[in-house]
Amino acid sequence: MWLGLSLSEERDYPMKVGVQMTGYDTIRYAIVSADTVLDVKARMSGANAMLYSIQRRIPVLRVPVPEDGSAVATNSLIEPLKRVAIGIKQVSCDVDSLRVKLAPRSSRTYVPQLDEVNFTFNEQYGLYGEAVMTPSQVTLYGPAESLAAIDEVHIAAANLRDIKESGTYTLPLDPVWENYPDVHPSCTEVSIYLPVEAYVERDFRVPVRVLDADTTVSYKLYPEEVTVRAWVAQRDLNNAPDFVVSVDYSDLFQHDGILTPQLMEFPAYVRPRYIYPHEIQCVVIR
Secondary structure, three states, rough: HOOOHHOEEEEEEEEEEEEEEEEEHHHHHHEEEEEEEEEEEEEHHHHHHHHHHHHOOEEEEEEEEEOOEEEEEHHHHHHHOOOOOOOOOEEEEEOOEEEEEEEEOOEEEEOOOOOEEEEEEOEEEEEEOOOOOOOEEEEHHHHHHHHHHHOOEOOEEEEEEEEEEOEEEEEEEEEEEHOOOOOOOOOOOOEEEEEEEEEEEEEEEEEEEEEEEOOOOOEEEOOEEEEEEEEEEEEHHHOOOOOEEEEEHHHHHHHOOOOEEEEEEEOOOOEEEEEOOOOEEEEEEO
């Protein structure tokens, strides 16, 4: 009878509660110091107290770190503390707050490299404009000495084949940070948007300009025009692209009057293929 009364009677029992700080940005910040155990007095029955002692492990309370990252008042934890063990009716403690100190990790920002990714387009299709990567930069957080050893961040090797329409591709980063202790990335993958258009091949007759010509003499080009073959996006077929093809007069006497025409300017929406003829003759008339 006495044992039954003792087990049913409620008393204050000392209890240790483990503390785990949560809710902070573990990538950008590291805990420098924090309270990990809280001594409390828990009012419970003798039976529940005995059950708690038999478990031989202390319960753990997860405590969200406040925005200022400094301290958490213990009186705000009364209700969560009641739930760490069965049968707790009331909780009190002599400590007014739990302390935590966060420190920002060192960081370094990188532009992910695309050199290990191969894009292959379907025949007569191609990139229209520039690819857009999101995010455009990746930040690594961790010890300064580890970050100093990481020169580049690459997108993991991939082969994207038979592309024939615009689309977004999600690609993982090569996890170079895993080779260093306590280094964390701001993201582990990026998205690449490829604007794609169908192209058709067209020829354009373009007059040849002579750069830095001697104004005291006359000259004649054979031929005076060249053919520029280029791919043009179907949506731009009604446009009249402007090309600039030129030869350098200073090369005239070094190559016996044979000059190589160069494409100097062309619209962004075309993709030049080649110039024909590859060589032209310049005759100086004195």
